[in-house]
Amino acid sequence: xxxxxxxxxxxxxxxxxxxxxxxxxxxxxxxxxxxxxxxxxxxxxxxxxxxxxxxxxxxxxxxxxxxxxxxxxxxxxxxxxxxxxxxxxxxxxxxxxxxxxxxxxxxxxxxxxxxxxxxxxxxxxxxxxxxxxxxxxxxxxxxxxxxxxxxxxxxxxxxxxxxxxxxxxxxxxxxxxxxxxxxxxxxxxxxxxxxxxxxxxxxxxxxxx
Amino acid sequence: xxxxxxxxxxxxxxxxxxxxxxxxxxxxxxxxxxxxxxxxxxxxxxxxxxxxxxxxxxxxxxxxxxxxxxxxxxxxxxxxxxxxxxxxxxxxxxxxxxxxxxxxxxxxxxxxxxxxxxxxxxxxxxxxxxxxxxxxxxxxxxxxxxxxxxxxxxxxxxxxxxxxxxxxxxxxxxxxxxxxxxxxxxxxxxxxxxxxxxxxxxxxxxxxx
DNA sequence: CGTCGCATTGATATCGCTCAAATCCGGTGG
DNA sequence: CCACCGGATTTGAGCGATATCAATGCGACG
Numbered sequence: 001x002x003x004x005x006x007x008x009x010x011x012x013x014x015x016x017x018x019x020x021x022x023x024x025x026x027x028x029x030x031x032x033x034x035x036x037x038x039x040x041x042x043x044x045x046x047x048x049x050x051x052x053x054x055x056x057x058x059x060x061x062x063x064x065x066x067x068x069x070x071x072x073x074x075x076x077x078x079x080x081x082x083x084x085x086x087x088x089x090x091x092x093x094x095x096x097x098x099x100x101x102x103x104x105x106x107x108x109x110x111x112x113x114x115x116x117x118x119x120x121x122x123x124x125x126x127x128x129x130x131x132x133x134x135x136x137x138x139x140x141x142x143x144x145x146x147x148x149x150x151x152x153x154x155x156x157x158x159x160x161x162x163x164x165x166x167x168x169x170x171x172x173x174x175x176x177x178x179x180x181x182x183x184x185x186x187x188x189x190x191x192x193x194x195x196x197x198x199x200x201x202x203x204x205x206x207x208x209x
Numbered sequence: 210x211x212x213x214x215x216x217x218x219x220x221x222x223x224x225x226x227x228x229x230x231x232x233x234x235x236x237x238x239x240x241x242x243x244x245x246x247x248x249x250x251x252x253x254x255x256x257x258x259x260x261x262x263x264x265x266x267x268x269x270x271x272x273x274x275x276x277x278x279x280x281x282x283x284x285x286x287x288x289x290x291x292x293x294x295x296x297x298x299x300x301x302x303x304x305x306x307x308x309x310x311x312x313x314x315x316x317x318x319x320x321x322x323x324x325x326x327x328x329x330x331x332x333x334x335x336x337x338x339x340x341x342x343x344x345x346x347x348x349x350x351x352x353x354x355x356x357x358x359x360x361x362x363x364x365x366x367x368x369x370x371x372x373x374x375x376x377x378x379x380x381x382x383x384x385x386x387x388x389x390x391x392x393x394x395x396x397x398x399x400x401x402x403x404x405x406x407x408x409x410x411x412x413x414x415x416x417x418x
Numbered sequence: 419c420g421t422c423g424c425a426t427t428g429a430t431a432t433c434g435c436t437c438a439a440a441t442c443c444g445g446t447g448g
Numbered sequence: 449c450c451a452c453c454g455g456a457t458t459t460g461a462g463c464g465a466t467a468t469c470a471a472t473g474c475g476a477c478g
Contacts, residue, residue, distance in 0.1 A: 061338060104320050107313035114312050114319070117326040124333045129270060131340035132379055134435085136466075162425065170341055175466055177426065343467080345434070371457065384434055386458065 008112060009040055010092050012102070018093045022046075028069070028091065037093050039069040044089030062168075067120060131170050136179040139169045144189070144200050155199045217321060218249055219301050221311070227302045231255075237278070237300065246302050248278040253298030271377075276329060340379050345388040348378045353398070353409050365407045 010019075019042065022028065028039060028046065039046070046069040048061045063069040069091070103110045130142045143165075148156055158165065166176040180198075183189045190199040219228075228251065231237065237248060237255065248255070255278040257270040272278040278300070312319045339351045352374075357365055367374065375385040389407075392398045399408040 061334065100320060103323050104316035107316075107319070110312045110316070110319035110323070111309060113323060114326065117323065117330065121326065121330055121333060124330060124337060125270065128333060128337045128340065131337065134379070134465090161423095170343070172467055173425080174427085174468085178466095181426095343433090370455095381435060382457085383436085383459085387434090390458090 009094075009116065010042065012109060013092070013094045013098065020091045020093055022089045022091055035096060037095050038099055040092040040094065041065050041067055041069050042090040042092050046089055046091065067123075127168075136169070136171055136175050137183060139171065140176070140179055140183065141188070143169060144198070148200055155197055157197050218303075218325065219251065221318060221321075222301070222303045222307060229300045229302055231298045231300055244305060246304050247308055249301040249303065250274050250276055250278050251299040251301050255298055255300065276332075336377075345378070345380055345384050346392060348380065349385070349388055349392065350397070352378060353407070357409060365409065367405055367407065 022044075041063050043065055045065070046063045048063075048069075099113075103113055126142075126146050130139050130146070133139050133142055144156065162176060163173045166173040169176060171179070180189070180191060184191055188201050190201065191197065231253075250272050252274055254274070255272045257272075257278075308322075312322055335351075335355050339348050339355075342348045342351055353365065371385060372382045375382040378385060380388070389398070389400060393400055397410050399410065400406065
């Protein structure tokens with residue numbers, strides 16, 4: 001859905017944009033680079049990290065397929081950070097000048113781009129609000145409610161390992177696991193043994209943090 | 210700075226936009242309303258809340274001066290939420306149709322609007338990353354580093370009560386206070402007794418979470 | 419069959435939250 | 449000018465939730 005939403009961006013820049021397949025760990029750009037392009041993640045995932053003086057990694061932002069990397073792309077990166085791809089990732093690189101020209105001259109494109117940005121904002125706001133919730137259970141419910149567009153009782157297939165999901169929620173894997181077990185005991189969700197699939201009970205939708 | 214950044218938006222819609230002064234607590238719109246306008250906060254602050262079935266308030270999003278309320282404005286609100294203003298707030302209401310027409314037909318405007326959205330996104334990303342930090346001290350440092358644009362050693366004047374700030378950081382006021390005391394003891398910051406002013410030591414900039 | 423990665427489970431440590439109270443400060447009215 | 453009041457800050461003590469550390473189970477894969 002994310003990917004589909006941004007497909008048009010890729011198509012719009014078929015010529016100007018440059019698709020790159022980036023092996024895991026490769027650096028896309030560094031802090032201090034003059035922002036010269038928009039990076040749209042097509043497949044895989046890109047991450048921005050920041051290092052403290054002692055070398056410890058202190059924070060990370062993840063950009064999924066369909067998202068611009070990192071942040072909005074039109075502004076200079078805020079961080080003393082490095083960007084890289086820990087997974088095999090496909091990136092569409094669009095020169096900023098191209099984007100600007102297009103926005104200024106193509107009304108239809110400008111509208112769609114604004115919409116694209118708005119959707120991205122909505123997603124980011126959802127993530128923010130999720131982390132504002134202090135209890136693990138609330139975060140999980142919030143996540144489920146956001147990801148699940150269908151009617152209550154629908155099933156959510158988890159294609160990511162538990163640790164990834166926990167990271168999304170700002171939790172440790174163990175905590176997430178225990179929380180899921182707790183929610184199941186309360187009857188708010190049901191999960192398959194190996195944890196690859198979760199069904200949300202109707203009640204859970206209302207609780208949704 | 211936020212306000213200044215969005216001034217152009219207000220000016221651009223001098224005629225079409227409608228400035229409203231909203232008394233504290235008044236509802237701007239409700240969930241389910243068809244999104245028909247952009248709400249730009251000019252002064253004060255607007256908040257979006259969401260209620261659980263039992264009536265408890267479970268989360269809140271705050272929009273400051275210069276920000277669109279809530280989220281990006283071009284998409285339908287995601288939430289079962291109500292929006293209201295607990296403070297005296299000035300709002301600029303711009304019909305969506307106007308905005309869309311302007312984006313489509315005025316290249317210059319479209320560019321500035323895209324930039325505006327990008328800046329908003331950057332701000333939201335910063336808030337998100339701040340909450341990803343688990344330790345209180347890291348959040349405080351991150352906040353200081355983001356708010357402080359000047360060189361290290363600059364002074365940050367706090368015009369908000371401690372409780373507000375704590376809320377921004379996803380902390381309780383007591384925790385924030387103790388954390389500040391701790392940071393001062395470590396020499397990373399210096400604060401005036403009444404807590405209305407904070408000076409950041411050079412070292413703190415590097416730690417900045 | 420062995421190993422590896424990940425899920426699961428248990429025990430403990432730690433941090434921030436909660437409740438409670440004292441203090442400080444600005445403002446207000448006498 | 450001074451006493452009082454109300455709100456915010458400051459400080460204290462204890463609790464609870466989550467992180468952390470450690471170990472085991474389980475399935476996939478070579």
